[in-house]
Amino acid sequence: MGRAPCCEKVGLRRGRWTTEEDNLLLSYIQANGEGSWRALPKNAGLLRCGKSCRLRWINYLKSDVKRGNISTEEEDLIVKLHASLGNKWSLIAGHLPGRTDNEIKNYWNSHLSRKIAQNTTKRKTSSTKKTRKPRKTSTLSSKQSNMNPSSDGLLADPNGTSPTLMQSTNTENKQVQNIQQVVESDLATASSSMGDSNEDKEHEYDWDWDFEIDNSMVGLGLGFEGEIFDGDVLSWPWESPTTQVGLDMKKQDEMIAWLMS
DNA sequence: AAAAAATCCAACCGCTGTCCA
DNA sequence: CTGGACAGCGGTTGGATTTTT
Numbered sequence: 001m002g003r004a005p006c007c008e009k010v011g012l013r014r015g016r017w018t019t020e021e022d023n024l025l026l027s028y029i030q031a032n033g034e035g036s037w038r039a040l041p042k043n044a045g046l047l048r049c050g051k052s053c054r055l056r057w058i059n060y061l062k063s064d065v066k067r068g069n070i071s072t073e074e075e076d077l078i079v080k081l082h083a084s085l086g087n088k089w090s091l092i093a094g095h096l097p098g099r100t101d102n103e104i105k106n107y108w109n110s111h112l113s114r115k116i117a118q119n120t121t122k123r124k125t126s127s128t129k130k131t132r133k134p135r136k137t138s139t140l141s142s143k144q145s146n147m148n149p150s151s152d153g154l155l156a157d158p159n160g161t162s163p164t165l166m167q168s169t170n171t172e173n174k175q176v177q178n179i180q181q182v183v184e185s186d187l188a189t190a191s192s193s194m195g196d197s198n199e200d201k202e203h204e205y206d207w208d209w210d211f212e213i214d215n216s217m218v219g220l221g222l223g224f225e226g227e228i229f230d231g232d233v234l235s236w237p238w239e240s241p242t243t244q245v246g247l248d249m250k251k252q253d254e255m256i257a258w259l260m261s
Numbered sequence: 262a263a264a265a266a267a268t269c270c271a272a273c274c275g276c277t278g279t280c281c282a
Numbered sequence: 283c284t285g286g287a288c289a290g291c292g293g294t295t296g297g298a299t300t301t302t303t
Contacts, residue, residue, distance in 0.1 A: 016271070016297090038288075054289080055272070090291060105292070106270050267301070274294075281287085 013047045017056055021046060025053055026061050059100045066098025070107050078104055079112060 013021075028044035034057060037050035046053060059065070070078070074096055081092045089101035089108075096104065 014273075035289095049273095051274095051289090052272075058290095059271075087292065101291075102271075109293095110269055263303105265301100265303075267299105269297105269299075271297095272295085275292095277289105277291080279287105279289085282285095 011047065012049055012052075014052075017060075021048065022056070022061060025056060029057060029061075055102075059102045064098055065100060070099075070103075070111075074099070075107075075112070078108065082108065082112075 024044050024046055025040075028040065032043070034054075037054045039050070040046070040053050041048045041050055044053075048056075077096060078092060081095060085091050087105075089105040093099050093101040093104050
């Protein structure tokens, strides 16, 4: 009854992949394409679970996987997207061409979470007052008017409503640069409006934005302490109890589009 | 130089949603 | 309708490497 389990764990190899295994997987997928992960190990002559093969392919062997250090521009973008999306690693990775969800997750856990924790400690010891910083104000409607999905790297997802960075090898670098410029610009503006000169020197992630969705202002106050400033809306627009229970994907997409614009 | 501690990251685990028999 | 296979995702682990003592 039913199908056979996806893989028998008996007799399968685990742990690090060898070069030989990589070559087997690579040549098989190049010849037959990806997919059918259950049957792949047997057909490719690998003593691995199909799930393991898929992971190895996606995170390491795929040709568009970018190796090397995360740049400061990419780091900024990760932090910014994480502030809006939370631990949605695959979603964040979708906006960083060549980076995998696993890589971003690891980078967050090993670098960024610690960096933020350190800054939290520093700020808590250096200052006990919670003062509201000047806001960087903009509106989604005005941002949307500047969006050109067909030319600025934000392309409509053909299979859905989410704005997705399409990974074209020809335009990839330009897309990244566009995103990086926007992020840098936003961070520079936010930074220049901050009062504490010591904080200005360091690249901290502490934003405070307003934006407008469906003609209603939504506020975002984000700090290292996780502080929500007085007067701010306490939940994300798509989580708002006034909209609907659970995620409002349309508003989430609008939010992402705004962040990326 | 050696041991201990910290860091990094590839890989694994388990869960969820979707598809299909 | 039910239940199993599968793909995909986020959390966690474990071992290799690097840094510190």
